[in-house]
Amino acid sequence: MIKMLSIGNSFSCDALAYFGDMAKNANIEVEVWHLEIGGCSFERHYNNMCADMCTYNFSVNGEARPMARLSDVVEKEKFDIVTIQQVSHSSGLYSTYHPYIDEFVDYIRKYQKEAKLWLHKTWAYEKNSSHSGFVNYGKNQMVMYEAICNIYEKIAKEINADGIIPSGDVIQALRGKPEFSYPNEPSLCRDGFHMHFLYGRYAVAATWFETLLHGDIRKVDFLPPTEIVGELYEGELKRIEIIKDTVHSICTK
Template sequence: MKKVYILIIFSLLVNISSAKGKKTKERQDTLRVLAIGNSFSEDAVEQYLWELGQEAGINFIIGNAYRGGWSLSAHWKDARSMNSSTEFRKVTNGKRVNLGFHTLRDIIIDEPWDVVTFQQVSQDAGRQDTYEPGLSLMIGYVKALTVDSVRLGFHQTWAYSQDSEHKGFNNYNRNQFLMYSCITAAVDKAMHFHQGDLSFYIPSGTAIQNARTTMLAKSRPKEKNVNRDLTRDGYHLNYVVGRYIVACTWFEVLTGKSCIGMKSRPKGLIPELATIAQQAAHAAVLSPMSVSPL
């Protein structure tokens, strides 16, 4: 009888240990990512990133605190005044939903986010003097509301197309490479200034600039919008190639896994072009502050 009790207890302990191990594995395989941004974070995280994660065995829970055209300082003003004016877009189990307007606080505490990213509004992304005090204040605000293990990062956005009509292009003498160079320099300074708080950055701008040295800049996958230097309107990424390149860049930075050779790709993008897109993203992660001609 004693032996039977011992076997029962041993069996229960094994089951409990197995359950704990399973729960730990589930936590490790789930990555909760929140982007605080605007339409450029919409281009980056709301499509293709979840699918890349699934192929790699990573369950992304993706949040986008979206307000079109919003800068770092504008987000801080919303946070400080508790305005319910930020759209909360979320991708869970592959389902993309818009949860309506919320305060930034409510969005930040919605999940125990593993990663939170910041970005500057596109026209000011290359103007270092516009980053502060907004970035410092937002970092402090997010740290006060998130778990201790959260990783904070910065999203380096992309330069406009060479023929962009965006008024903000005047800040860079309507020169694409000058805009790109200013963005990388501004992000580099911000990363050094906040090296104790920002642990990584995502070089989407460099990935797009890499791809602009390839046939991708001229290709036209099956989509309604023309390809203007991988944009659909001179500044927002086109729906297929542009968004896929940036999704691959986010995937590599967030997971530490290479995107090269992955089979997940947008409908209408042939494997040969998907491979070039992956190479552009991978090269940017390896050399985030300079263009790598492919």
């Protein structure tokens, strides 16, 4: 069994929404622990670490547990994989990482010496997003995406991460497909920045599945439950197949 910890925010919630279901469908046994706070930056993670704050929403395999501290999980459990990420609006701003990420990573590695540390590369906002942080990139999707690419590559080297989960690359590649050419076709976001409950969350979960579990998403027949995404018809199923092919292509480069 693979035991995984994700320390994140609402974007890791998007990533993990269908991740466990995909693993189960592929007969891969994985236990997913998740500590998150909406809008949480590396600076806030660092401050929570220093003050041992009990402020994290905590779940195991999607089942909610009581609020937790970092120390409750990082110092008392052993994981094979740990994922971390910057808050989305600061992901392409180098000055927001240091010194916080350095101390935070040192803390994780002190207690998780055997774990692989992965940096989750998040996505640029939708081109008409109203998120206040979009102004950091001139409200330009490609400027934001390129900034995230540059900074994540740099940070990954500086902290000696074991790898980058390329969610942002997958989302941007899909935006270039006719089937996701917003606004004429569906957006991969549900509100301009969080992932669409069907397409966006499926794409990001599939990216984690291929990157972290080395699975082949093309062989997975899991579909999100109808009570969340509604009935899926030919057009929706075609888009899911496009997502699968795009994820597999990017994750196996």
